[in-house]
Amino acid sequence: MNLSKNYKQLAGKAGFKISRVLHVGTYYDPDIVRDIVLLGKFRGQKAVMKISSWPEGINEIKDILSFFKNNKSKTVTAPKVLSYKPFDGEKSWFISEFVKGTRIIPGSWPNPLSSSAEKEEMAKIYVEYIKNFRFANRPPALIESRDAAFFVKSRFFRWLDLANNSTHPKKDILLPRFDAALKILERGFKNRPLQYVHSHFSNDHIIKSKGKYYLVDFANAGYKPELYELGFVVWNLSFLSCWQSRVGFKRWLKETTDWENVFLKLVAGPLNYKEREFLKLLRLNMLERCIGAILADIAANKTRTENEKKWMLNIYLPLADYYIKKLFR
Numbered sequence: 619m620n621l622s623k624n625y626k627q628l629a630g631k632a633g634f635k636i637s638r639v640l641h642v643g644t645y646y647d648p649d650i651v652r653d654i655v656l657l658g659k660f661r662g663q664k665a666v667m668k669i670s671s672w673p674e675g676i677n678e679i680k681d682i683l684s685f686f687k688n689n690k691s692k693t694v695t696a697p698k699v700l701s702y703k704p705f706d707g708e709k710s711w712f713i714s715e716f717v718k719g720t721r722i723i724p725g726s727w728p729n730p731l732s733s734s735a736e737k738e739e740m741a742k743i744y745v746e747y748i749k750n751f752r753f754a755n756r757p758p759a760l761i762e763s764r765d766a767a768f769f770v771k772s773r774f775f776r777w778l779d780l781a782n783n784s785t786h787p788k789k790d791i792l793l794p795r796f797d798a799a800l801k802i803l804e805r806g807f808k809n810r811p812l813q814y815v816h817s818h819f820s821n822d823h824i825i826k827s828k829g830k831y832y833l834v835d836f837a838n839a840g841y842k843p844e845l846y847e848l849g850f851v852v853w854n855l856s857f858l859s860c861w862q863s864r865v866g867f868k869r870w871l872k873e874t875t876d877w878e879n880v881f882l883k884l885v886a887g888p889l890n891y892k893e894r895e896f897l898k899l900l901r902l903n904m905l906e907r908c909i910g911a912i913l914a915d916i917a918a919n920k921t922r923t924e925n926e927k928k929w930m931l932n933i934y935l936p937l938a939d940y941y942i943k944k945l946f947r
């Protein structure tokens with residue numbers, strides 16, 4: 619379904635009065651619109667309507683409802699769902715209360731760097747969230763049906779395919795890193811389980827309001843390697859902000875290391891990991907994000923400028939090398 623054409627009519631039919639478009643979700647290409655997020659009013663209350671034309675939308679509603687059923691946290695929650703329509707083969711939508719708030723790292727746009735206090739807050743909220751996200755709404759998909767090594771490998775090849783038509787980065791700089799990273803990740807994640815998680819837990823998807831933390835965007839919930847989102851949090855901050863504020867590799871490496879230290883201090887213990895095991899898993903996830911950044915976000919992406927891509931490549935190639943070296947035995 620062409621959402622850009624139909625969203626006004628769909629909102630009207632649902633009884634949602636649009637005040638403005640809040641966000642347009644695309645898939646690596648500005649022309650592939652998978653969802654539209656609207657701000658407006660529903661039954662007299664300020665609300666947000668998300669209309670999705672992708673099957674992920676079916677699961678998003680299920681996941682939010684399951685989250686409410688299972689979540690025992692007093693601090694981590696989600697915007698209340700006011701109305702919804704399950705996927706009908708073309709689209710699905712849900713309307714939730716509008717939550718006015720800030721981010722844990724309010725300056726992340728345009729500055730990806732954060733204070734120790736902000737990092738610590740993120741780490742504590744992660745622990746609280748992950749302890750409460752203990753459900754799975756669907757059986758594993760094929761690539762989710764084995765161990766973490768199989769999942770990561772399959773995803774790598776999917777990205778490789780997405781990046782196929784791109785001239786960035788050149789084969790001779792990409793492929794040796796791809797090979798090395800794949801070997802390390804296959805070995806490191808061998809026989810490690812996958813865990814059903816929100817998948818996009820990050821600064822962009824947490825609204826902080828009156829002492830509570832509201833998780834949004836459950837559309838990508840699925841099976842991921844343990845601690846996957848710790849790498850995701852850090853990766854998410856770098857895009858697009860490193861380019862905007864001209865943070866280069868050396869500074870970003872320091873920042874990444876600061877994040878690792880905070881996670882080690884505040885997450886490993888509460889989630890019952892031994893330090894060494896935790897650090898290894900964390901770095902495997904960081905390396906996975908580096909390859910994801912290079913293949914999917916840089917090479918395959920059609921929404922970013924060439925300068926932006928060049929900047930990010932100058933961060934992510936040496937960062938991949940850094941983790942390859944750290945993890946190589």
Ligand SMILES: Nc1ncnc2c1ncn2[C@@H]1O[C@H](COP(=O)(O)OP(=O)(O)OP(=O)(O)O)[C@@H](O)[C@H]1O
Nearest residue numbers: 641642643653655666697714715716717822834835
């Ligand atoms: N209930 C809400 N109250 C306030 N803001 C919200 C609410 N729901 C969503 N938002 C805002 O809208 C943004 C986009 O929503 P969401 O992340 O669900 O869309 P998306 O298209 O899936 O995003 P992505 O581009 O990450 O795929 C969120 O990052 C958040 O800032």
Ligand SMILES: [Mg+2]
Nearest residue numbers: 818822823835
């Ligand atoms: Mg989102």
